[in-house]
Amino acid sequence: QVQLVESGGGLVQPGGSLRLSCVVSGGTFRSYAMGWFRQAPGKERTFVSSISYSGNSTYYADSVKGRFTISRDNAKNTVYLQMDSLKPEDTAVYYCAAERFWGVVTSNQAAFDYWGQGTQVTVSS
Numbered sequence: 061q062v063q064l065v066e067s068g069g070g071l072v073q074p075g076g077s078l079r080l081s082c083v084v085s086g087g088t089f090r091s092y093a094m095g096w097f098r099q100a101p102g103k104e105r106t107f108v109s110s111i112s113y114s115g116n117s118t119y120y121a122d123s124v125k126g127r128f129t130i131s132r133d134n135a136k137n138t139v140y141l142q143m144d145s146l147k148p149e150d151t152a153v154y155y156c157a158a159e160r161f162w163g164v165v166t167s168n169q170a171a172f173d174y175w176g177q178g179t180q181v182t183v184s185s
Contacts, residue, residue: 066154082141094130100149107167108120115132157174157176
């Protein structure tokens with residue numbers, strides 16, 4: 061079956077950077093659009109960013125635009141989220157997700173078929 065495993069989370073000070081990785085196994089990564097979502101304590105899970113199967117199109121939530129960068133390496137079955145200028149309000153569990161069938165960029169969680177278990181990101185001094 062398809063598995064998604066996130067890594068790279070941790071504790072960072074405000075203004076710092078982290079890079080999250082998500083490795084996909086058991087499926088056809090090059091045909092998946094990929095997304096990142098996050099869930100802060102006591103809140104619903106929300107969209108962060110997505111990237112098309114080709115990597116040519118990307119989409120960001122307004123709250124992270126200009127600070128976060130999504131990318132993918134189809135040779136490594138991996139999608140990345142580079143997070144710069146981190147703020148305390150970025151604290152959340154970050155999840156990666158995969159949309160099958162040559163998906164396009166979207167913020168709609170229902171469009172994604174597979175999900176990882178999440179990695180904790182904490183921004184605090």
